[in-house]
Amino acid sequence: xxxxxxxxxxxxxxxxxxxxxxxxxxxxxxxxxxxxxxxxxxxxxxxxxxxxxxxxxxxxxxxxxxxxxxxxxxxxxxxxxxxxxxxxxxxxxxxxxxxxxxxxxxxxxxxxxxxxxxxxxxxxxxxxxxxxxxxxxxxxxxxxxxxxxxxxxxxxx
Amino acid sequence: xxxxxxxxxxxxxxxxxxxxxxxxxxxxxxxxxxxxxxxxxxxxxxxxxxxxxxxxxxxxxxxxxxxxxxxxxxxxxxxxxxxxxxxxxxxxxxxxxxxxxxxxxxxxxxxxxxxxxxxxxxxxxxxxxxxxxxxxxxxxxxxxxxxxxxxxxxxxxxxxxxxxxxxxxxxxxxxxxxxxxxxxxxxxxxxxxxxxxxxxxxxxxxxxxxxxxxxxxxxxxxxxxxxxxxxxxxxxxxxxxxxxxxxxxxxxxxxxxxxxxxxxxxxxxxxxxxxxxxxxxxxxxxxxxxxxxxxxxx
Amino acid sequence: xxxxxxxxxxxxxxxxxxxxxxxxxxxxxxxxxxxxxxxxxxxxxxxxxxxxxxxxxxxxxxxxxxxxxxxxxxxxxxxxxxxxxxxxxxxxxxxxxxxxxxxxxxxxxxxxxxxxxxxxxxxxxxxxxxxxxxxxxxxxxxxxxxxxxxxxxxxxxxxxxxxxxxxxxxxxxxxxxxxxxxxxxxxxxxxxxxxxxxxxxxxxxxxxxxxxxxxxxxxxxx
Numbered sequence: 001x002x003x004x005x006x007x008x009x010x011x012x013x014x015x016x017x018x019x020x021x022x023x024x025x026x027x028x029x030x031x032x033x034x035x036x037x038x039x040x041x042x043x044x045x046x047x048x049x050x051x052x053x054x055x056x057x058x059x060x061x062x063x064x065x066x067x068x069x070x071x072x073x074x075x076x077x078x079x080x081x082x083x084x085x086x087x088x089x090x091x092x093x094x095x096x097x098x099x100x101x102x103x104x105x106x107x108x109x110x111x112x113x114x115x116x117x118x119x120x121x122x123x124x125x126x127x128x129x130x131x132x133x134x135x136x137x138x139x140x141x142x143x144x145x146x147x148x149x150x151x152x153x154x155x156x157x
Numbered sequence: 158x159x160x161x162x163x164x165x166x167x168x169x170x171x172x173x174x175x176x177x178x179x180x181x182x183x184x185x186x187x188x189x190x191x192x193x194x195x196x197x198x199x200x201x202x203x204x205x206x207x208x209x210x211x212x213x214x215x216x217x218x219x220x221x222x223x224x225x226x227x228x229x230x231x232x233x234x235x236x237x238x239x240x241x242x243x244x245x246x247x248x249x250x251x252x253x254x255x256x257x258x259x260x261x262x263x264x265x266x267x268x269x270x271x272x273x274x275x276x277x278x279x280x281x282x283x284x285x286x287x288x289x290x291x292x293x294x295x296x297x298x299x300x301x302x303x304x305x306x307x308x309x310x311x312x313x314x315x316x317x318x319x320x321x322x323x324x325x326x327x328x329x330x331x332x333x334x335x336x337x338x339x340x341x342x343x344x345x346x347x348x349x350x351x352x353x354x355x356x357x358x359x360x361x362x363x364x365x366x367x368x369x370x371x372x373x374x375x376x377x378x379x380x381x382x383x384x385x386x387x388x389x390x391x392x393x394x395x396x397x398x399x400x401x402x403x404x405x406x407x408x409x410x411x412x413x414x415x416x417x418x419x420x421x422x423x424x425x426x427x428x429x430x431x432x433x434x435x436x437x438x439x440x441x442x443x444x445x446x447x448x449x450x451x452x453x454x455x
Numbered sequence: 456x457x458x459x460x461x462x463x464x465x466x467x468x469x470x471x472x473x474x475x476x477x478x479x480x481x482x483x484x485x486x487x488x489x490x491x492x493x494x495x496x497x498x499x500x501x502x503x504x505x506x507x508x509x510x511x512x513x514x515x516x517x518x519x520x521x522x523x524x525x526x527x528x529x530x531x532x533x534x535x536x537x538x539x540x541x542x543x544x545x546x547x548x549x550x551x552x553x554x555x556x557x558x559x560x561x562x563x564x565x566x567x568x569x570x571x572x573x574x575x576x577x578x579x580x581x582x583x584x585x586x587x588x589x590x591x592x593x594x595x596x597x598x599x600x601x602x603x604x605x606x607x608x609x610x611x612x613x614x615x616x617x618x619x620x621x622x623x624x625x626x627x628x629x630x631x632x633x634x635x636x637x638x639x640x641x642x643x644x645x646x647x648x649x650x651x652x653x654x655x656x657x658x659x660x661x662x663x664x665x666x667x668x669x670x671x672x673x674x675x676x677x
Binding site: 264268272292326329330347348349350357358361362363 | 628639
Binding site: 004068071072073074075076079080083084 | 538611614615616617618619622631635638644645648651652655656659660663
């Protein structure tokens with residue numbers, strides 16, 4: 001355990017560019033996470049609306065989609081997208097990345113990672129929104145039944 | 158909730174600090190340009206062909222290893238990739254009159270990269286064999302490595318026979334998966350994503366041996382001299398550049414560049430720079446033909 | 456990628472997938488046991504009336520919730536080995552996944568305990584039960600029944616997180632690893648990953664059905 005406390009083993013942190021190298025990598029993580037969060041939220045809300053739609057076919061299909069992507073491991077989706085995403089999409093990404101975007105976004109693989117992250121997280125968000133909304137609706141239905149009169153719908157949909 | 162707010166602020170400060178540090182480092186992120194890339198002396202190709210399209214884009218995407226010294230590795234001090242494969246790639250790009258763009262190709266994604274066009278050329282210590290030759294095109298061999306076994310200096314393993322029951326590490330998707338399964342079927346094969354992970358595993362004792370090309374193993378010995386190579390040469394591994402199936406014009410072009418480099422001494426130069434200084438047996442430029450290399454793999 | 460070709464693909468590589476599937480199942484089973492044991496213990500600490508015990512539990516939960524699993528795997532395997540501990544990949548993998556999920560289990564159980572209501576705790580203490588007996592016979596049984604659903608989703612999360620072990624340098628041959636091996640041998644990525652997806656969905660759907668069945672039988676709805 002003395003391995004941990006020997007100062008000689010920590011020298012790599014201050015020599016050369018090592019610390020910056022690692023921080024730059026971390027920065028890429030954060031950048032990807034931010035964009036993925038934004039899109040996942042948007043797509044997730046859309047999916048939730050589909051899931052709650054009154055049309056049974058739409059609701060069913062959206063339900064299956066959400067269930068599949070919620071239950072697959074994220075790392076699985078990322079690896080698959082990296083290998084299987086059509087090259088034309090990746091090229092389109094590389095050509096259309098705006099000039100002001102950070103260096104990390106240049107590669108087409110970021111697009112694959114974003115697709116996987118959004119697919120997964122949008123499904124998760126959709127499921128929680130849909131469940132929260134249906135619980136709210138069920139509760140307000142119960143309230144309405146009990147009070148006999150129509151109370152205002154406080155659930156948004 | 159005082160505690161929670163404080164933590165959020167600290168996290169955001171750390172993120173801001175990371176941004177600032179990275180922003181200061183922008184000037185060091187340039188890929189070193191390959192010798193000017195002037196298009197005047199380069200032969201111009203028809204834009205409908207692959208070479209022509211590369212020239213139109215003004216860059217060629219080359220997949221190399223990022224963690225296999227001395228063939229392809231990313232130098233954390235300069236953020237750029239360097240090595241034998243990288244220098245070869247720069248020479249090809251220069252001859253074509255374009256800039257080289259290097260991306261990381263690990264053993265199990267390099268062929269899909271060629272097939273779907275992510276990479277125009279693969280120079281990542283890829284052994285020529287009959288199976289791969291069915292999926293992609295190979296150039297003529299540009300280097301001949303041989304398979305060896307790497308162990309710690311005090312290990313009782315002296316060769317293939319001693320591998321039975323021992324844990325052997327190699328990369329997912331490399332030819333050594335098959336080789337070890339065939340030649341040492343009782344060995345416990347551990348597959349990982351890249352050879353840098355194999356190095357970590359043998360250094361901390363989680364595996365007893367690593368098997369791959371001698372050049373890659375030499376790179377490991379350079380980093381840690383308690384390791385050494387044992388046993389005879391398992392296999393002969395001619396390295397070839399990978400090109401998408403059907404692009405024979407590109408294959409001829411790359412072969413032309415290789416031939417030139419072998420004749421005018423540039424091959425010897427980059428060999429001495431990256432490999433020669435670490436091995437006892439110096440090599441001459443390989444004279445094996447592609448057909449011989451494929452036949453070698455049976 | 457016709458249906459028939461898909462099935463013959465599975466037949467050809469069935470051994471690889473079966474072994475990967477089985478490794479994943481064992482990983483998840485052992486990690487589940489560890490997570491439940493450690494999570495329960497830490498939850499008990501968190502609700503203890505002694506402040507420093509609470510802090511201990513809080514440190515565990517905050518640490519393991521905020522470290523990414525891959526980093527945890529690396530530290531527990533490569534890091535410990537470098538420090539001289541001869542830990543093998545299996546132990547490191549299950550311990551990491553178990554401790555990681557255990558933090559979430561502890562949180563879920565803690566909220567379950569709070570749902571039991573202070574009144575019951577006070578009543579049993581005033582009846583003469585010790586704190587430990589109260590936990591064992593009054594609080595925890597009710598807490599467990601309330602948290603069946605959240606624990607179920609944690610189990611499914613664990614099944615998904617087990618895929619990360621296959622990608623790390625622990626070199627365990629789980630389902631995702633086997634899919635990558637098959638795909639690099641045959642160059643048919645779509646088919647190879649399709650069957651791995653089927654495998655994971657089988658596990659998660661089975662877990663979901665199990666949780667729903669348990670909920671129906673045992674859950675307390677508040």
